[in-house]
Structures are given as structure tokens and as C-alpha cells.
Amino acid sequence: MSFLQVNAISHVYLTKTEAKEAISNLSFSIEEGEFVSLIGPSGCGKSTLLSIISGLLTPTEGKVIVEGKNSNQPGKSMGYMLQQDYLFPWKTIKENCLLGLKLTNRLTKDTIERTLKLLDQMGLYDVRHAYPDQLSGGMRQRVALVRTLATGPDLLLLDEPFSALDYQTKLKLEDLVFSTLKEHNKSALLVTHDIGEAIAMSDRVILLSPRPGKIARTFHIPAHLRELLPFDARNDPKFAEHFQVIWKELDSLEQSPT
Amino acid sequence: MNNLQLEKQHSAYLKMLRREKFEITGWQLFILLAFLTLWETAGRLTWIDPLLFSYPSKIASLFVVKISDGSLALHTGVTLLETIAGFILGTVLGTLFAAALWWSRKASKISDPYLVVLNSMPKVALGPIIIVALGPGYLAIITMGASISIIITTLVIYHAFHTVEPNYVKVIRSFGGNKKQIFLEAILPASFPAIISTLKVNVGLSWVGVIVGEFLVSKQGLGYMIIYGFQVFNFTLVLLSLVMIAVFSSLMYMGVEWIERKLIKN
Known part of the structure; x- marks a missing residue:
């Protein structure tokens, strides 16, 4: 039994001018502790798919099954990390991190302490009383990571969380997210358009084709690369090989007139 | 030496800010007083109709x-x-x-x-x-x-x-x-x-x-x-x-x- 099962999902967007199919009959699954990336050209429904899995959007057809149960509303088992941090500027760092616990009525001495410990691990303990606009972009995204992890989700949905950061910060955060997830044995689904990031972080890379989104190919990353930290994986001689293969596939998808 | 120069520059900057604030408050008070004086004078010397426009002391x-x-x-x-x-x-x-x-x-x-x-x-x-x-x-x-x-x-x-x-x-x-x-x-x-x-x-x-x-x-x-x-x-x-x-x-x-x-x- 897989941890997450996406079962024959289709989604149609309705506007005044047309009904557009964003995703067509898409299925895949994620095992416990597995890290899967979704890549694909724009218009392949990556973000739509993530919204459906998180329960923010109800698919036109199909089912999302988490740990054997139907999932149709955002729940405790999943954490969602957005492209930008979207920390609330009127809350302190600590209050921002505790938001999820507050919303789910789980603010206890224990959970607060655990969150503060998480902040400490990310090197953010000293700024817990500061406001978001006093922090750098990298720090803010680390706070967002703590906010997502604070509710103790088993699956993390990462919607291009590194794309708004500068290159150096991005590489450091990739390592941090990677090791944090491995340490707690959490599953993750990463949406990205950075092929290198997908290879360096994932166990499996799913390539989607556009209009409507469906699975074009799945790439399994060899164990040897999977175990390396993203930064080291990028420096591995095998890395470039995989990059080339995925690059060619992606390129052909973008050029075909479908 | 270097530190001292920085402090000097900073205190000069603060002084400049204080002077600017002083100047602005000064102008604001001046306008108010000038207006009241002009009004008072104009009223008393009946440049304007005191019955209609009155004047500050009244x-x-x-x-x-x-x-x-x-x-x-x-x-x-x-x-x-x-x-x-x-x-x-x-x-x-x-x-x-x-x-x-x-x-x-x-x-x-x-x-x-x-x-x-x-x-x-x-x-x-x-x-x-x-x-x-x-x-x-x-x-x-x-x-x-x-x-x-x-x-x-x-x-x-x-x-x-x-x-x-x-x-x-x-x-x-x-x-x-x-x-x-x-x-x-x-x-x-x-x-x-x-x-x-x-x-x-x-x-x-x-x-x-x-x-x-x-x-x-x-x-x-x-x-x-x-x-x-x-x-x-x-x-x-x-x-x-x-x-x-x-x-x-x-x-x-x-x-x-x-x-x-x-x-x-x-």
C-alpha cells in the first residue's frame, strides 16, 4: 500500500469562453519516505495537481488516497510550501511558525516547544521575536519551512519553494530541506522547473507533458545519487548524464505542437 | 581613528536633522503668527469688514x-x-x-x-x-x-x-x-x-x-x-x-x- 495514491485524476477549468482540460487521467503514487519531483513545461498542470493533492482544489474526476483514506480536504497529514514564503508580516517569526498548530487547535506546551526546537535547528531561534520584514529571503523561506513542519505532516508538497531565491541560498536550502526530510523520514512531492534541482533532490522524477497534463515519462534516479546531499549530487559525474537525458525529453515536449 | 570619524559624521548628520526640524517648526509658527497679526491689523484698521470677518482678539x-x-x-x-x-x-x-x-x-x-x-x-x-x-x-x-x-x-x-x-x-x-x-x-x-x-x-x-x-x-x-x-x-x-x-x-x-x-x- 503506497503512502499517497493519485488515482485517475482529471481536472477541467471552466471560464466564460471555454472549458479547458488542465489534467487528463493522471495516476501515480508515492511511497513512505520517498521524494518525488514533478517537472514539465508551463501549462502541464503541475501547480493544479499539487492543489488537488493538498485538498485545496476538488478534481473534476478521480481520487487522492492518503494512507488508505480518501482525502478531500486539507488535513493534518500534509504540509504545503509555496513559491514564496508568504509569512504574515503582522506576526512575529514565532507566531508565524505556530500558525498551523493554532488553526488546528493543537497549541500545547509540547507542540510549542517542538516548534521552537525546530526553529533552533534552522538557526532561527535568535530571531523568533523579530518580524518577517527584518529577515533575508533565505531566512524567511527557512521560517516557512518550520511553519510547514510544525504541524508534523507526513507528506510535504513543495511548490517551487526555491525559485524566488538567489542561487547560493537555493543550494543551501536544498541541502537543508533534503536532510530535514530524510531525518524525519517524510515523503515529499516537489514541483519545479529546474531539472538539476529535481535530479539532486529526488528519488524519482516525473515528467509531465502539457495541454492537458499527463505523465510523459518517469525517471528513476540511481541509489548512488539518491543518497548524496543535493549539493554533492550536483557535482557527481553521473549527474550531467541524467541532466542530458531529462533535458532532451523536456525539450522535445516543448517543441511538439500538441 | 576610523571609528572616531564615523561617529563624527553621524553626530553631524543628527545635528543636520535637528536643524531641519527646527527650521520647519519655525516656519509653521511664523505662518500662524503672521496670519493672526495680519488678520488682527486688517480687522482693527477696517481693511476688512470686522462685523463679518471679526478679528482674533475679539x-x-x-x-x-x-x-x-x-x-x-x-x-x-x-x-x-x-x-x-x-x-x-x-x-x-x-x-x-x-x-x-x-x-x-x-x-x-x-x-x-x-x-x-x-x-x-x-x-x-x-x-x-x-x-x-x-x-x-x-x-x-x-x-x-x-x-x-x-x-x-x-x-x-x-x-x-x-x-x-x-x-x-x-x-x-x-x-x-x-x-x-x-x-x-x-x-x-x-x-x-x-x-x-x-x-x-x-x-x-x-x-x-x-x-x-x-x-x-x-x-x-x-x-x-x-x-x-x-x-x-x-x-x-x-x-x-x-x-x-x-x-x-x-x-x-x-x-x-x-x-x-x-x-x-x-
Whole structure:
């Protein structure tokens, strides 16, 4: 039994001018502790798919099954990390991190302490009383990571969380997210358009084709690369090989007139 | 050595800032004094008609008379209470209406044309009806003070609610937050700056509503003083009322700025 099962999902967007199919009959699954990336050209429904899995959007057809149960509303088992941090500027760092616990009525001495410990691990303990606009972009995204992890989700949905950061910060955060997830044995689904990031972080890379989104190919990353930290994986001689293969596939998808 | 130079530069910079502030305050005081002196002189030398425009020392001595017989404190107090009540009522009700419209998209769509009509209608024109309906007293005047700001408050705050960054809402929803939590944790706090700026506008609007209300009811208050002064051709009394209005509406505005500093920490 897989941890997450996406079962024959289709989604149609309705506007005044047309009904557009964003995703067509898409299925895949994620095992416990597995890290899967979704890549694909724009218009392949990556973000739509993530919204459906998180329960923010109800698919036109199909089912999302988490740990054997139907999932149709955002729940405790999943954490969602957005492209930008979207920390609330009127809350302190600590209050921002505790938001999820507050919303789910789980603010206890224990959970607060655990969150503060998480902040400490990310090197953010000293700024817990500061406001978001006093922090750098990298720090803010680390706070967002703590906010997502604070509710103790088993699956993390990462919607291009590194794309708004500068290159150096991005590489450091990739390592941090990677090791944090491995340490707690959490599953993750990463949406990205950075092929290198997908290879360096994932166990499996799913390539989607556009209009409507469906699975074009799945790439399994060899164990040897999977175990390396993203930064080291990028420096591995095998890395470039995989990059080339995925690059060619992606390129052909973008050029075909479908 | 290097450190010392930095400190020197910094203290020079602070000095420059202080001098600039001093200069600005100086100019402000100068303009006020020049205006009062010119007014006084022009009135006394009858360059302007003192019966119509009066002059500062005449207003000041009337101020002393009215203070000592207690009537100024009474009229000012009445107007101030009515204005504050109208201001709070207009703002609170406007915000509540905006929240209700945010809650139900359908309700907001249905009420849209009515809000447009109500907003463009001059609310003081309703004055006579309000006074007959509620009786010529505090209640009618407070209602006028509130009615003038309520619709525009609703429209502005509703717009603010709707333009809140949708990803804040997404964050709340991703944690399984319900509609009430979305409103209280994201929509409302994110709209505080907009709410404060409508408060600032409403200070002025409630004064308009209350003064016009007092014109019509003509019983008590600064608006009554203005109408009375006009009828007996005592324009010194009219100008004294205007000075009181200027002072207290500025104080109210400063009060709102104080709330702003308390409410918006960042």
C-alpha cells in the first residue's frame, strides 16, 4: 500500500469562453519516505495537481488516497510550501511558525516547544521575536519551512519553494530541506522547473507533458545519487548524464505542437 | 581613528536633522503668527469688514466670556460626543457590512447597484427625514454623523478585503483553516492599513454630518452656535465655533494616528 495514491485524476477549468482540460487521467503514487519531483513545461498542470493533492482544489474526476483514506480536504497529514514564503508580516517569526498548530487547535506546551526546537535547528531561534520584514529571503523561506513542519505532516508538497531565491541560498536550502526530510523520514512531492534541482533532490522524477497534463515519462534516479546531499549530487559525474537525458525529453515536449 | 570619524559624521548628520526640524517648526509658527497679526491689523484698521470677518482678539475675548458662562463647554461637549459616537458607529457598522459582503459573494453581487446609488447620494439630504423619524435630538444627529460615512466605509473596506494577497488565504487553507479563521487570521489583519485610512477620512465626514445635523435641529452644539451666530449676525460667534471645530477635529485625527501606531506594529 503506497503512502499517497493519485488515482485517475482529471481536472477541467471552466471560464466564460471555454472549458479547458488542465489534467487528463493522471495516476501515480508515492511511497513512505520517498521524494518525488514533478517537472514539465508551463501549462502541464503541475501547480493544479499539487492543489488537488493538498485538498485545496476538488478534481473534476478521480481520487487522492492518503494512507488508505480518501482525502478531500486539507488535513493534518500534509504540509504545503509555496513559491514564496508568504509569512504574515503582522506576526512575529514565532507566531508565524505556530500558525498551523493554532488553526488546528493543537497549541500545547509540547507542540510549542517542538516548534521552537525546530526553529533552533534552522538557526532561527535568535530571531523568533523579530518580524518577517527584518529577515533575508533565505531566512524567511527557512521560517516557512518550520511553519510547514510544525504541524508534523507526513507528506510535504513543495511548490517551487526555491525559485524566488538567489542561487547560493537555493543550494543551501536544498541541502537543508533534503536532510530535514530524510531525518524525519517524510515523503515529499516537489514541483519545479529546474531539472538539476529535481535530479539532486529526488528519488524519482516525473515528467509531465502539457495541454492537458499527463505523465510523459518517469525517471528513476540511481541509489548512488539518491543518497548524496543535493549539493554533492550536483557535482557527481553521473549527474550531467541524467541532466542530458531529462533535458532532451523536456525539450522535445516543448517543441511538439500538441 | 576610523571609528572616531564615523561617529563624527553621524553626530553631524543628527545635528543636520535637528536643524531641519527646527527650521520647519519655525516656519509653521511664523505662518500662524503672521496670519493672526495680519488678520488682527486688517480687522482693527477696517481693511476688512470686522462685523463679518471679526478679528482674533475679539474672538479670544468672546472665548473667555463663553467659557466663564459655561455655554462653550456645553456646546463643544455635545458636538464632540455626537461626533465620536457617529464616527465609531459609522466605522464599526461599515466594517461589519463589509465583512458580511466578503462572507457572501452573492450578497455582494446583489447589493452592488444599491451601494453605488447610496454612495453617490448626498446623505445630508436625508437629514429632514432622519430628524422627523428619530426626533430632533442626539439620536438623529448621531445617525446623520454615522450615515455619512457608513457606505463609503463599507465600499472601501470591502475592496480592501478583496485585494488581500490570495496566497495568505492559501496558507490558512493549506492548514485546514475554515472561513472564519481565514477572515480573522488573514483578511482582517491584512486590511488594517486600509481600515485605518478610512478612519482618517471618517473623522472629517462625521464632523460634516454632525454639524449639518445641528444646523437642522438647532438646539445645542457647535453647529447650533454657528446657525445662531448667523441669524443674529454675530460672526465672531461663528468664527469661535469654527476655531473649536478645527481644534477638536485635529485632536481626533491625532487620536486615530495614535491608534494606527498601536495597531500596526510593522
